[in-house]
Amino acid sequence: MDNDNAGRSSRAFLKRLLGIRSGRFGLLLVLLLVLLSLLAPLAVPFSPLEMNRGDEFAPPSARYIFGTDQFGRDIFSRVLYGGRISLLVGFGSIGVAALIGVGSGLLAGYFLGMVDTAIMRLWDVLLAFPNIFLGIAVVAVLGPGSLVSALAIAIMNMPHFSRIARAAVIAEKQKEYVEAARAVGASSGRIVIMSILPNTIPPLLAQIATAIPRAILLEASLSFLGLGTQPPLPSWGNMLEDSREFLRRAPWYGLFPGLALFLLVLGLIFLSNAIRDLLDPTRQNIE
């Protein structure tokens, strides 16, 4: 019955989301790019690593829709495959960040005292590093790669989730239903998970929606700096880094990977704005 309820309310949420223009537009853009990336193996005409001898720097044509790079690789195929890495790192890192961040925030807010101080100080230190630099620091230790950049992005997002969960616990703890739960003899763990956690969901969803496009941008930035996904594996960031040398000969190389990245991020931003509007009714007045 609970499942049924959740199903109904998420259907209702989707309906309201589609009622907002930026929600419709964002969802359409994101779904399109996600589908293309997921179906990449079926959709691409070439393997993303296949070098077509004699077709180096071929301009966009019917054969190579987005043209080819310096090794004659099909840029369209590489863009679609690159999308998989962006999506995987973006969603995966934020998922991990939310899990660990919320867990630590719940602990800190429920127990307060030493636990709280220790956890919050750790986040203060992380926040002292501007994002890219935290990524660079993590790579300095672990070496470059997709997984390391995902880890770095997860780490830099944890403080925000932790703070939200902590604030929610502290606010909810005062309320009567928590006292009632305690009065009937519920354990701490049970109170936090059954009573408090559900109330933290709206602000956390809003945070997730905001964090994912940023994470995808950051993954691309790190790859662009040579710290993330390593060639020959395609990612939008490392393709753009590659394209820099050849802008005069192959302007299309600098164009398409960036366009894909831009459209995905734009779609996610529109979507996140719509989601935040729905979750926080006071925001609608200003928009």
Add this chain to the structure above:
Amino acid sequence: MSVYLLRRVIELLPVLFLASIAVFLLLHLAPGDPSYFIAGRDATPEVREAVRQRMGLDKALHVQYLIWLGDILQGNLGDSALSGQPVSKLIWARLPATLHLTVAGFILTILLSLLAGIPGALRPNSKVDHLLSTYSAVAFGIPVFWLGILFILLFSVRLRWLPPSGYVSFLEDPVRSLRFLLMPALTLGIANSGVLSRFIKFSVLETLQQDYIRTARSKGLAERVVIRRHALRNALIPVVTVAALMVGRLLGGAVVIEVVFAWPGLGRLLLEGINNRDYPVVQATLLFVVLIFVIVNLITDFLYVYLDPRVQLHRR
């Protein structure tokens, strides 16, 4: 006021202290023998032994940290593992280029944000508002490095108006300097104006709903005066706090933009350090960035208190 500010300074010390430990640990968390990282890959055993002695690498970790911190506090940031030059000299050499970029980028950020933020708030839901909102969304979503590449494609490859890369100090040759600076700074300015213009818009909108605006209007002040003297002034106070956030983004954006335009700044120094596994350079540059970031945050707090007398000592 001074009590509040003093407390903020004191609060920052543990953060700086812990951040310095984090930066110190980079060297020891990385797999491999630290003496290689400091002395360089092809160092002889004797040289590495000397490094081990000097930095106390055979001693306990906390002793090593104290030696390292002591050196840094005395201004000795160590020597590059690659070139053997003092790291402080390297940072000093790269600082001007980064300053050019961030200062120009900051000015453009503010300018573009005011231009894109205020008109929409004064005429909500008008055509101008929609146009500027779209600009903000695009500026926010566009990847900095791609924007830079687009500028190069347009202004260097197609129109041949501006050089795609290079740097000259403004003090040496202002005109040439600006020709090099224009694209990188504009890229940085546009990318950062996405957030700030939205923030400015909402701040102005909110201020316009305040009682004192109604009072100003009802006492018969011209709308222009109401907006300039009462609305904008008050609306721009919270904007100052966002400036700290901007500086973080500005520094981060600068690293990426330095790569796009082959700009010889601190960001490139840091990346070269990473690629060469030149840990003294990486550590010193990171520490330097954190220090700047923290100081800017502090200055923002000061400004906030100074601009808005309602913020009292007991804030937070």
